[in-house]
Amino acid sequence: MSVYIAHRLFAAHDRALAADLAERIAAEIGPERVFLPFCDTDEEGLIAEVKGRRLFELDRERLGHLDAMVALLHGPSLDDGVCMEIGYAAASGIAVVVLTTDFQTYSLTETGPRLEFPDPLVQALATRIVRVARLGAPVRTSAPDHSRFTAFHLRNTAQTSAALDAAVEALLDLPDRGPQLAGTPAVAGTPAVIGASVYVEASPYTARGGDHLARACADAGHTVVVPQRFTATDAVAGALADLTAVCSAARLLADVSGPETPPGAALLIGAAAASGIRIAAYQPRPSFSHAHGREPNWRNLMVQYAVESHLDNGEAVLAWLAAA
Template structure:
């Protein structure tokens, strides 16, 4: 079994949490069977002509030869690179175990069905979600007394350890591949799937209307209007698998999580991807070229579009 640990890379505590998980996994299946991004691509010290692209290539090469993925997601703002990797794995039939310690659940309306994540796509494609939402039990009194902050930290660490152990157990218990997206792909592909961003000021229908005005037959998301959001999400993922192109609005503080996941589905399915982002913001890291999105999004897309005219030109190619 070869396992990819997908996690947010950009803060020390996130990397340390992922390393703890990878260490526990390696004790069960062997260190050579666990791939930990940043650690195993030596990101801090890697030198390459175009470093971000090289990191994308290294990670994608690993995504192409997996037996399982474990993904760490926490909080309402989900890492877009991790979501892209989840979509790639799920579309390739790789089981995905998702770990979260988020104590919130989500719904698309006040009285709607409760979801594990803000976008139902994550729940739809995950083989299993491991949720550990409660702090560990209080510590017994000590002498001399511990500070309340030390006790609170210990309860959080106990929660984390419980979550990591449960995730390792879930992976060992669920090793089977689950090819439910690509295996149901129709022989004839629909031409274009358009994924809007909730952060786009002009409205979520604007990009689709631009494509319809250009003479395109367009498929749009079903999960946000379906009575069963998870079923709608699976329909969206299958629609992307059957498309010839994905036009994804990646606007926002990060690429919206469902959009990022669908980009991963598209890349694994051989679907052309264009990223639409009228107002990019750039990130900078030592030795790496400026990135206008998470590098897993930036290099998964064949082109970056910023105007309606650019969209129409891409559609004409």
């Protein structure tokens, strides 16, 4: 079994959590079978002409040779790089175990069914979801230096440890059937139908009408498909329909506007990249991130380098649609 650990890279505590998980998995299957991004790509020490692109290439190469993925997702703002990797793996038929310690659940309406994540695509694409949402048991001690803050810290570390152990257990319990594991879509490599539709994914972060890109595509004479998961009676079934629609379309046009790429857009970009679908990212007002020794990135590098075109206005959208 070859395992890829997908995790948020930008803070020390996230990297440390992923390293702890990697250590536990390595103890079961061997360290050579575990890939830990940032660590195994030597992100701080790597020297390359275009470092961000090289990191993307290294991660994508490993994504193409997997048996399983464990993805760490916490809170309502889901890391776009992790979501892109989940979409890539799931569309390739790779089992994805998603681990969360979030104590919130989500719904699309006030009284609608509860979902584990804000976007139902995550729930639809996960082979297993490991959810450990409660603190560990209180630690009772009479030690004079044991403050309430120390006690609270210990309850959190106990919760984290239990979650990581549960994720390892779920990983080892996956069906031993190679990359095409039960419960995961297997659509990568499906050739796009000639003359097929353009799938348009709007951004929930933009104030502008969410259908402006769909209207532009339709006005240009293209058949347009839009997401079903936000209006379907069964959101998870709608999400699976969205995945199938993207991977059978000729193109994906995703609005990636916002503080980060919306999780659904990132997931679909990953799935489209795995399936050989043409992808454009629409972002009229890019915001750049800067990391030592790396070129400025206008989105998470896994999203930025997965797309073929970055479009910032209506004319650019029409030019991309008109291009062969």
